[in-house]
Amino acid sequence: MRVAITGARGRLGRALVEAFSAPPGDHAEAPEHPWEVVSTWSRPDYDLDDLKAADRLVRRDRPEVIVHAAAWTDVDGCARHPDLAKRRNTDATEALARACLGAGSRLVLISTNEVFDGRRADGRGYTPDDRVGPLNAYGDSKLAGERAARDAFNRASHREQLAIIRTAWLYGPPGDDFPTKILAAAERASRTHEPLRVVSDEIGSPTFAPDLARAIAGLLANGRASGVLHVVNAGAVSRADWAREILRQAGVDEDVEDIASRAWPRASTPPAWAVLASDVPLRPWSVALAEYLATFRQAAAPAAG
């Protein structure tokens, strides 16, 4: 199975490249995995602003599966420039869906918990059957991308060739994510004796990008990559408690002060309840976090000899 990955230099994209490139024995979910080639599509070849790019690359590489991880993920940028968000997260997705249909390729579209309004109050995670209702331009643009892809595949009677995988609160290499920002903020707080304030009324499912990537590879290998699926690490936590766990696991002695999200003004409005019910059982978020933080310690350790 020839696989192409868009946004291959992004957080999820690089994890996908790794997951699809791993030797067969490394995949518990798919020990005899059937992938042959990985095409990585990034700028300048693949640009979300160039609606002809997808068709060009699909014709060039003829992948059997495309995993679309590229997106404009700057939620505040999307709020300030909703037209650009639509072009990059909706129109480019529609163009990719059409290119896939033209070549008979499967499409795995990565989407987000931000298609929901986050007002769910029964303590359960959102399922694919729950009513969508984005609160912000990023969620709007991603949901419209889902719908455009679904309409295109349905019209062509290829419904089963499309998978929409929603996830939440991604973190992982190369960093510049919530854990690395909290560690940097804690260091700053300790130096300046300023309190480390973190929002406590946003609850979500922190998800380690390599875990998600392996799950996607497993779904494809097992013929289950179809329809709408939610994939997140197990458990739910507030941003503030996530920060506390990051500091605890990293051995950093710094207090976290709870604040309300309204005290943290930003262009976009994040959903308060960002919890998804996972259709693929993944390990608890705090266990995955420990693996991630261990890589920091290894990187910081002096070389042996």
Ligand SMILES: NC(=O)c1ccc[n+]([C@@H]2O[C@H](COP(=O)([O-])OP(=O)(O)OC[C@H]3O[C@@H](n4cnc5c(N)ncnc54)[C@H](OP(=O)(O)O)[C@@H]3O)[C@@H](O)[C@H]2O)c1
């Ligand atoms: N991050 C989260 O918390 C989160 C949560 C739920 C869902 N998601 C979804 O998961 C997917 C992967 O997200 P991520 O966290 O890996 O995001 P990311 O690290 O920001 O990566 C996004 C990728 O998209 C590419 N990209 C951005 N603008 C582009 C453009 N104009 N043309 C071509 N490529 C462009 C980037 O390319 P460069 O490397 O060249 O910049 C990057 O490779 C996205 O679909 C996102 O909507 C993310």
